[in-house]
Amino acid sequence: MTPMLSFENVNVAIADAPVLRNVSFSLQPGVSAALIGRNGAGKTTTVRTIMGFTKSAGTVRLNGEDLGPIAPHRRPGLGLGYAPEDRRLFSAFTVEENILLPGRVAKLNPEETRRRLERAYSVLPELKELARRPAGSVSGGQGKMVALGRALMLGTRLIILDEPFQGLAPVLAQRYAEALRRLRSQDKDITLLITESNPKLLETFADVTLTIERGEISSQQG
Numbered sequence: 001m002t003p004m005l006s007f008e009n010v011n012v013a014i015a016d017a018p019v020l021r022n023v024s025f026s027l028q029p030g031v032s033a034a035l036i037g038r039n040g041a042g043k044t045t046t047v048r049t050i051m052g053f054t055k056s057a058g059t060v061r062l063n064g065e066d067l068g069p070i071a072p073h074r075r076p077g078l079g080l081g082y083a084p085e086d087r088r089l090f091s092a093f094t095v096e097e098n099i100l101l102p103g104r105v106a107k108l109n110p111e112e113t114r115r116r117l118e119r120a121y122s123v124l125p126e127l128k129e130l131a132r133r134p135a136g137s138v139s140g141g142q143g144k145m146v147a148l149g150r151a152l153m154l155g156t157r158l159i160i161l162d163e164p165f166q167g168l169a170p171v172l173a174q175r176y177a178e179a180l181r182r183l184r185s186q187d188k189d190i191t192l193l194i195t196e197s198n199p200k201l202l203e204t205f206a207d208v209t210l211t212i213e214r215g216e217i218s219s220q221q222g
Contacts, residue, residue, distance in 0.1 A: 002064045004029040004191040005050070005158060010058035012045055012215075019045045020056070021215045027208060029063075029157075031222075032184060032192040034206035036199045042215040043195040044085065047160045050193075051075055051082050063157065077106050081155015083147040085162040091136025095127060095146050098135045102153040113153075120149040123183045126175070141172035148179065159183075161194045165201050173201075180205065 003026035012020040020042050027033050037043050049056050052072030060067045062078055076082070081102075089098050099120055103113045121128045127149050130138060135146060144164055151159055165173050180192070196202050199209070208222035 001028060003027055003061070004031075004063055005193065006059075006061045007046075007049075008059040008061070010049060010056055010060060012049055012054045012056045014045070014054070019215050020049070023058070023212075023215070023217055025210055025217055025220055027191055027193065029191055030189050031207045032180075032205055033194070033208040033210060033222075034199070034202040035193060035195045035210045035212060036197070036202075037195075037212035038197060041212045043197075043212060044162055045215075046212065047082070047162050047193065047195060050158075050160060051080065076102060076154040079155065079157030081151030081153070081159045083144070083151040083159075083161045083164065085166065087140075087143045087147045089135040089143055089146055091134065093135055094131065095133055095135050095138065095149075096131040098146055099127065099149045099153060102150055106154060108153075116153050119186075120152040122186065123152060124149050124179050139172075141168045141176070144168065144172075145176060145179065148176075152183075156190070158191045158193065161192070163195050163197070165196060165198075177205065 006026040007023050010020055010023040023046065035043050035046060045054060048054050050060060052067065052075050067075060100113065100117065103116060124145050127145060130142065138146065148161065164176060168176060194202060208220065210217055211219045
């Protein structure tokens with residue numbers, strides 16, 4: 001089976017300092033994968049490399065296709081959904097406008113836009129209640145859920161979540177985890193890649209655990 005995502009000897013340096021060193025791994029379609037490592041280990045650089053936000057050597061493939069020649073702004077159209085650690089919401093837009101934005105940029109037709117919005121609301125029902133509120137008025141934890149909803153608009157193959165549990169109160173962390181389980185139950189073919197500093201948060205959810213240390217994958221379990 002062709003992996004949904006693969007890294008082949010990927011190296012990334014920032015300001016001439018090596019950040020990723022010969023990173024190689026592969027994820028099959030439909031797996032939930034945790035990328036575990038301390039702060040500064042290379043987790044965010046790994047996911048930003050998938051999205052094309054770094055200058056890298058080596059090969060990153062999505063479903064066998066080399067992402068190297070594909071510009072960053074075109075990668076979400078391949079079925080990549082990305083929720084960065086800092087959420088990056090447009091505070092003056094409503095919650096629903098933030099969720100819809102990637103679909104509008106990708107010029108999805110109205111029927112497909114509506115279908116994907118309902119998908120996001122089925123995974124994150126509380127966002128429907130917040131839909132008309134300005135995104136700048138929601139809490140930090142709710143903002144992370146909005147970022148997940150936005151990622152679902154284009155993420156039909158691979159969803160990438162960078163430190164989604166960081167800073168969440170236990171109640172919100174539980175609700176976020178429940179949303180991920182709903183997503184997994186509704187779409188068994190989608191691949192999830194979640195970065196996290198605390199391995200215990202994802203140990204019951206992840207099918208595959210990748211550990212990164214000092215820019216190198218030190219182990220892969222599952």
